[in-house]
Amino acid sequence: MPGLGTTFGRGGATTFVQDLENADCILIEGSNFAECHPVAFRFVMKAKERGATIIHVDPRFTRTSAVADIYAPIRSGSDIVFLGALISHVLESGKYFREYVDAFTNADYLVREDFKDTEDLDGIFSGWEAGENLNDSSILNAGTTNSGDASAIDGNKHSAYNRETWAFELEEVPRYDGNGTVKVPKRDPSQQNPRCVINVLKRHFARYTPEMVEDVCGTPREKFFQIAEALTKNSGRERTTAFAYAVGWTQHSVGVQYIRTAAILQTLLGNMGRPGGGIMALRGHANIQGATDIPTLFDLLPGYMPMPAVARKEQTLAEYLGTNTKPTGWWANTPKYFISLLKAWYGEHATAENDFCYDYLPQLTGNHSMMSTTIAMKDDEVEGYFVIGQNPSASGMNGELTSDAFEHLKWMVNIDAYETETASFWKREGTDPTTVATECFYLPSAVVLEKEGTMVNTNRMLQWHDKAIEPPGDTVTDAWIFYTLGKMFKAHYADSTDPKDRPIQHMTWDYEHPDAHERAKGEPSIHRIMKEINGYSVADGTQLKTFTELKDDGSTACGAWIYTGVAPDDTKLMSRNRKADDWVSLEWGFSWPANRRILYNRASADAAGKPWSERKKYIWWDEAQAKWTGVDVPDFPVGKAPNTPAKPGASGMDAHGGASPFMLNLDGQAQLFTAGLLKDGPMPTHYEAVASPVKNALYGQQNNPVAMEWRRSDNAYNGTDNPDYPYVLTSYRVTEMSGIMTRYIPWLAELQPAAFAELDPELAVEKHIRNGDWVTISTALGEIEARALVSGRLQPLRLGKGRRIHQIGIPYNYGTMGHATGDSPSNLIPFVMDPNVSIHEAKSGTCNIRLGRRPTRTRTVVDEAVPQHKPEGQPSLHGAQRDTPGA
């Protein structure tokens, strides 16, 4: 998640769940921690029992709020105002951790003179290049590392920033070795210069006041001060505060900036890299972290290396390494990791002569993220689709557009353990299967107990799971399916001379299972795959123990450098370590990178390497042994003394001094101001959601100016302050349900048996809705029905100008299949895309609600309007047909 990545260097959660117990205060926002991660929440409860203050800021009073010490209601979609006001508060009151900030951040850097803030441009930063804000699937996604500038290279007309002014003023200093000079950011240790980052930050957030919080978030002022007090009181040398968030912060058109705001606040409070501190990113799926580390994401290669892209002119290996190798900091190692990856994939065929088969890798020509791809499908640009353990028709956005898009496919493969709404999209309500030409396949896949392998938990911990039982019937593992397909393709292309088939021919694919029984079934050896991921020496195949052993000369092969060391030799698998202790548990599982549990833990000691306090001691410099030591694996060169001076002009880590805990950043410092790393601003700015009941109270600019929209009749938007949709809509999941993986289980289905909509009593009375009644919730996109759950757990919010706002909450767990059924809110939520990570906006929108059930969906209306299989811009099944300007 680049919100964290651009600030600290890595996108992963910076701490581990057990350590939450050591926090003196925990701010839970953008997460319904107790309901969605109940078991990890036990550490929050332990902290509470130890006297910590638990704070929950959320649109709804949830099971998390029920046990929190402070609950503050907030209007969904306004978190940046709330967090921004906290930033402003700590800066103005000077209650931030001064020594920490001075030592470990870029607070004293000078921002370029020509940089213009949102203060100056009414909500827009300098470099704005206006254009049609429509997504034409051609914006390059930068991924989670700092790579090329979309607006600079994209021929298409869409708004984007030229980010060159979002940078620091540079000054020439002599190189460390005396030969000539080198340009480095100019600093003002006195921090008097108004262009110092800290002062720029102060100005930027000046208008984020408690009054503004009341007017925009609807959060009572006293609550705000209570929380500000708790945070500042519990941060500093002696005490630490931890933040926990989940998709409540990410699923917004400004999602990344929500996390950025939290990152800045935690940095100012000096809680990063310290026990009981940090930012806990709570991920939703068993291997969601793993699927980012070793991504099935269009813009990334394993280990957070970007996919080659035409837009960044990465036609050759040299060009690729040129853009993605950083002069200073850890990313100076990119060539080692990238070439080792190519060696792992293409084995002996990858040689220095042929650029290690660099040209085997396909090139990105645009944004190929889920939403863009779905639109492309609808527009008949995609023929075939693999859907593996996902259910976009029910759990995605604009479910109707999505299902509709599937009708435009030639073929579709679903791999799952149960029938899903996606697999049987051609049977959905109002659809006549005999009009759907898509050829559909279903492969039954094994569940976790029926196979072995690795899952990576929310705090980057790899855990190996053994196989318990045989899969039933024809069920096979996903690995079997991919492995078998690979063998089939290899066989098919064996004697092809077409260069396009060489990647298949040369792809290393020898994962034969040592066990005869498994081999007979054609199951690949997961251990052999893991060995390749871990990396080995090409010469003798010995497994590598750490990524520092990786070379850029083709002598090492490695599938994912960040995992190197998980399988140090043929017999050992660190992810299988099962020895726990009562805290850090270094011998339980394996946490990337290099088994570190708290990232940037060098910051748990002061600039001089001494613990900030005895109470919060974690990693420190041991003079005697001249090395970093402590209870965790130091996230720092272990022998690099705290007083080591930075070497200007040196490459890689040598350019960093001994007091630079954020190794992956160019300068090793936490980035309060990010120089052009994010597409929507170097500092977080509040923009209203694309569908919002109110005008942006802070700036003239209503929405994220570079958020991506698809303004077409099958993706209608409510727009701003639309009287037809006066209520805030938010979505979430409940403890008892996930999705298709729970709806078929009677024990869970009986606990939350039907889709419901939560609304406050006042609105219920106004709308003549009784608790338990059927209600219909509508947006410009369409309508769904649910049972009303009238509860004082939702409360009307009083915003500025006496505006009273009601919020309606709808769980995302339901669909038409299984024992617990109901409409999915996906039919209410249109495609909108955050510019940085292409995430959708499911957490805040607007809607209307009325008593009674929705009419049955019928296709006839549309059939008249649209002949089948005609691409582009047809009315969606039941969505309203009016286009609403978005920004």
Place this chain on the structure above:
Amino acid sequence: MTALRDISPDASGRGVGDGAPLVPAAVVGYYDQPLLKRPHWEASVKIYLFLGGIMGCSGLLAMIVGDGDPERARVARNARYTSIVLATVCPPVLISHLGRPERFLNMMRVFKTKSVMNMGVWGLLAFSGVAGAGAVGQLARDGFLPRWMRILGPTWAVNVPLGLLGAFISGYTGVLLSATAIPVWGVGKRHIPAFSLCSGVAGASSLASALLVLQGGSERMQHKLVALERVAATAEFALLQHFRAYAGDFGTPMFAGKQGKRLSTWTMAIGILGATAIEALPVRSKWKSLLSAAMTLTGGYVLRDVLIEAGKDSADDPKAAFRQPE
């Protein structure tokens, strides 16, 4: 949530459509949920309670009347035969209500004084035995069996246990009900056993008088039987009235609403007052006696039926269960 009333647009808090209140009335306890579980007992149990009462009281009657003279002997004889007939009818009825009838004998794997039902089963067993013996003796005396079997009775050796066990059999069912958590039964721990027994005696004697009438037996005995029936019925009536007053709110399920109506109509009005009135008529007809007997018996059955049904309704009332009667 009562609170919503205050923000409801109109005082009545009524919404559109069916006019049901937007906001439910204040809930009792936990969403008006019953605290207790309803008894699952249906017709077979009600029938058992009814027949068991008559069976036992017939035994008691046999003891009371004795075989002093042929007239009494005939009454006692009828009572003994009634007992044994019912003693063969009751067990199957009782067994039929079990969830697992094939496991009826498990009732006999323990002798458990704390369990009224267990005691009842042993009691029923003993009663059947004695009644059987008495019947054999009776048959022998009536010449259907070898003379030597007369030793089995009818003698005090048989009559007394038959009477005592009979009293127990028709009395324990009342205890069985009141020794539960069901408020209306619990609050009746002193009344229910007593009026059940009275109703049993009334039933038994009215049945006996009916049989006597059919046999064209002694009028004097019939009068005595009717007299006993009246005494028992009057006592029953008094006890029910006292129970109504004593039970207060706990008694609502039994004395108010549907069950209350059935109780006052069938048991009190027809079964007790009606039967008495008819008996009092200055006409001499065997139909009179048969009718009043029928009314008494009907009243007796409805009493059992109402008791069980009231128990179920009582279980549904959380208020009664939060503060249970001692």
Place this chain on the structure above:
Amino acid sequence: MGNGFFTDTTLCIGCKACEVACKQWNQLPSDGYEFTANSYDNTMALGATTWRHVAFVEQPVDEHDPTVNRWLMMSDVCKHCTNAGCLEACPTGAIMRNEFDDVFIQPDICNGCGYCVPSCPFGVVDLIPHQHGIATTFATDGRTNDDAVQSHGGIAGKCTLCYDRQKVGFDPACAKACPTESIQFGDVDELKDRARKRVEQLQARGVAGARLYGVDETTSVGDLNAFFLLTDTPDKYNLPERPVLPSTRQRPGYTSAALAAGALALAGFAIFANGKTE
């Protein structure tokens, strides 16, 4: 002496793991899929095939402000009473007190007379309907538990306090699953000490109405082997304020039966007296 539960409602996050863990271990079927709209409670009560039940109580600020500021959650279970009404009532001895001092229904003995049902002052035990089978839900490939309760249609069902698990040294499924240790299992006396300290701690912290339910009781039911720490009156959680042990009503019952019988017998003797002489 004996093992039991201490359910500390102040630690409950209402996740219902206990309900599921219980149903999984005991292979109990679901009770149907009815949406109640009563907060997050859709199972509503303990029953023949629901042996743990989490109650949800939403409490508004006051009469005039419906905003919920307290949301009570409590995992209910069979109380395994010191003096158990169901056990005393059971005519077959199917309900027994096991070596762990817990009240256990022997499914192979119970004949479904149903007397235990109205005999429980907490409304816990109930009869399992016939052919109420998990088999209708789960693969019948023999992978389900052969001890499954659904094979016991027609008999009484309630929490066994995982007697079978205790016998092999395992904690009860619900207590083991409970993520926040709101459900604590162990020696009842130790649990009681812990609970008393906990109440003091909470009262010191100013938690309104923290109290124990089922400890140092003066009722005829006595203390409960599965007791609770509540923060409101018992009725809010659908618990009786003063449960009464049904068998305490036996003596007065038998007595009045005897008196009635005696009285009627005397009346009878009187009526039938002086018969001989004409």
Place this chain on the structure above:
Amino acid sequence: MAIKPRVDLSTLFGRAKDALRLDERIGKAPNLPSKRTQELQGRVARGKPVVSVCPYCAVGCSTLAYVSDDGKLLDVEGNPDSPVNGGHLCPKGSAIFGLTVNEARWTTAKYRAPYATEWEDKPLPWVMDRIAARVIETRERTFVRERDGKRVNHTLGIASLGGATFGSEENYILGKLLHSLGVVSIENQARI
């Protein structure tokens, strides 16, 4: 060695009493355990625990799956050794048994021909062959070597969605395979 009386009534009575288990049968609240009760044992006792991990959220709770000698799943519960969950599980985790052993599960390969109204079971190899054929067909038709003079070597005709619900090794070979085919439209839930 002392001489015992030929008949010792007391012991006879004692034996009879024990044989009949009178103490357990008679009394205020007799306590008579059946054979089943006496032999009762939690089924975990007849299974061996296999360490696995919960497939729901990302907290990574370690689980123990108890498997009988004939390979049947008996029970799934939290792994007490884990520092993450210490043996505890949430309701979803507690239902892993139900996710695994469930008659609603689809355990056969299925095929739905164009315009067909129902799924039909097909042999797994048949389905795999058909899928492979479709992939190759589409790839041949849509593979692009160059676009606007730039080498792209990709196909936009095939897309893939999924990854966060299965293993890292599986993700790895899926990514490797798709990229080698030239597929770039690859996504999963981790899009945050």
